[in-house]
Amino acid sequence: MSVPRSLFARVRKLEEARAPVMSPIEQWYGSFGSFEDETRAQVEAGALDRTDMLGETGEGGVIRALRAWHEQALFSIWERNRVWERSR
Template structure:
């Protein structure tokens, strides 16, 4: 029975290691939506540029959706060219 328990423990560790990591926005703000809401509030307050920031947010949405944020790690950029 101990071997079954250790095998289950190992499978859990392997599955956790294989799970996709959270994006930097999900780590910092809880979700990309929360980040967008905060940026929109700053745009409305006049703190951020109302012309450039929506374009930047669209780029960040694409970056987050396609999980390009994980490409910064060494040698990971080439994975996206396949």
Template sequence: MSAARSLLSRVRRLEAARTAPRSAFEHAFGSLEAFTSEVQAGIDAGTFDRIDMPMVLNAIRRWHTDGEFGAWQRNRVMERHG
């Protein structure tokens, strides 16, 4: 019985290690959508550049969607692009 509990505990740890960590945007703003709406408000107000910032937002969305924000922590960036 203790072997089964030990195995279940190990499986839980392995599954927890495989889940993607939250991105910096989720930590700071709660979600990527909240960050995007705040930046869009800055673009509309003239705080951010109307030409460059949408491109930056698109890059951040892709970085977030592809899960690249956690790859550097796991040293797996080259596995995805190599």
């Protein structure tokens, strides 16, 4: 009976390894859209700089860079370290 359990455990590990990795933004906000909405609200409230976060046209800046990073899944090629831990 231990052989099937061992085999199932190995299959579970393989399936978990193939599962898509969620970006830190998805983990913290649920989706990139939620992050963008919250960031735009903070810009409107004056908590964040408009040009830095949204660029001169409203579609650039940090948001655009993070969107590209998110869509290209570049976060998955970096090792997880303290940078990914969100401080509160």
